[in-house]
Amino acid sequence: MFLKRISTAAAVAAIPSTVWAQASAFQTPGMPTYPTGGQGPAGDISQANRFTAGFNPAFSFVIDAVADYLSPDTGPSGWDMKVRTMEIMSQAWVDPNAWAYFVAASDGEALNVEEAAAHFVGLGEHTTLRAGRFFIDFGKQMQTHVHELRTVERPLVLRQYLGEEVKGDGVELDQWYAIGDKTALRWSVGAFASLLPEESPDFLPVTESVADRKSTGKFNYTARVTGFTDVGEAGIFQLGASARVIPEYAFTYDPSGATEGDLKNTVYGVDATYGWTDETGLRKWTFGGEFLVDTGDNGATIDDSGTPTDPTDDTIGVVHRAVNGYFGWVDYQWSSFNSVGIQYSSLTLPDADKSNESEAAVYWSHSFSEFQRLRFEVSDHKSDVADSDSTRLALQYSLVLGAHGHGINW
């Protein structure tokens, strides 16, 4: 022991004094061991040498900014500009059997961990176990961060039935199989502590929650099966089905403290996508769509039959009415740098009137290079819910610094 300490001190003496600020060179029993040389000892999970950058993860930063003009049918029109997302992302292989990534994003106020997950790939040739926090595997768009979508916003029906972004802390098992030479089939199942959306839809004036501790049967689940196949020399067709299951949750109306528990909700989706690429790889047509059904307890109304001006005696009425909606889109890319497209989404809200809501968007995306993009979009939003029709002109600018990527699966 004595000799080892002498040896360590000698090694430390050769290190410039600036590194002292990072950690103690002494390695005491019971504390994590950090090797000072190139040979990593057993029991240590750090890289062999803290002071080289060769094994550092790849980092990237994303800035997504939107300037828009909103013109509601009623109320004042006007311009707005904001940096919608500032994102930092890092990824690296952990060891031969796993790679991991994290994504933290800020809207200018708080920094939130959007994703932090490891992909374990050592289980078998086509099997992946993902663990951590990550976006759900539902349809073709819910795994994607909003700045990477084809449109400025996620399709309306996804926002309303699932949420603008749905992530959870959990695990997901994923496996794919070959069917013949041209078709691949993939399925996944995920279990999460909670998959309630980040933001409740506007028509739900209540807080949603799930219990912190629960039996496994009360976890929130996702499941997806999808197949994609070659269509001739130039086409690819993909078909998929997804489900998000929330077996138990509660509504709470904050002013009165009224709570409705033992609620459940399941959303199903069926998606289809066809892509065609010309012989040069530059021109592409893509057609896609998804149909969703929202079932179970999917809405709430507030009964203020007590004293009208006193919200503390209001009560919650739970809505459980199966509703459905869809979105469809067409995208045409005529060069590596330009594409145009149109997207339409329509849905029925689970309110007593079965109100309808729809959104149509037309866009042009221009990439200056692989790493910065400008998008111009005009969208028209219509709703049976009182006075919420509007037209929006949006200019979106997104740029990526560094090696960007997410844990997106097909």
Add this chain to the structure above:
Amino acid sequence: MIHHIHGLLLLTLSSLGLSLRAPASPGAPLTGDKLKVVCTIQDLADITKEIGGDRVDVTTIARGKENLHLVQARPSHLIALSRADVFVQVGLSLETGFVPGLLEGARNPKIQPGKPGFITMSEGWNPIQVPTSLSRQAGDVHPQGNPHLNLDPRAGRHVAELVLAGLAAVDPGSKAEYEKRQAAYLERLGQAAARWAEMAKSWKGKKVVVYHMEYDYFTAAYGIETIGKIEIKPGIPPTPNHVAELIDTMRREKADAILTAIWSNNSNVAQIAEETHVKVVELPNQCGGLPGTETWIGMMDLVHQRLADAFGVAATAR
């Protein structure tokens, strides 16, 4: 629904047990089945077929006219790679847009980098245009140098050497057959190289403009001078100002030809050709892009013939 999901989990665990079996050890003698080989481009596929003969079953990923930086990965590619014994790529990040994702998805341990079944043509190759510093300010640069080595008239021999070594490492029992076939191929290659050298002996000093840096190995091999590029930087389309400057340069330097691939023969090329009256030479950037280019020797024959025509040098490639 929840019970259904639990059932799926159990099904998955049982299938995991099956998939945890040990893979066949690399280099083990094959049992008579053909080697399944996946090549990123047809150039590599052609030479692999020449050397492998009946012992190989070759699949190609890129289509002949495709921009190799923009190849669309397809389900059939994923499946082919998952079953492959050998994977052959150019390397130097040429296929970085589709190979890493496919290899990761295919999860085939036999063809991962570093394994005998992974053959990359950049090995032992001396690349040109290796950047001295890395910055996106230089456009879509390749950190290891220009990756379009398949268009170097000397590349065929290099590819044949590496393919032979790779096939022999994976299938040592057929090494003698591979060597015999490679020797025959190299003889034909030697004849073709002599033919090309004869055609190109007056090309030194000819001045060309290229759209992308695909033909830089080719022009360097014959001393053809590239006086400008239509892309302002690799992967970045030209600006009007850049086009105007290039036209001035071409007039001043008296350019002999504009070299373009099929994918890049666009309105910029047409505009510059119209204003400078310089001939456009459309060339394949890989095998299969034009009739008669199904083989690497055939493709290089066509490239030489078209340049000979453009430079006004009477020659017959075949």
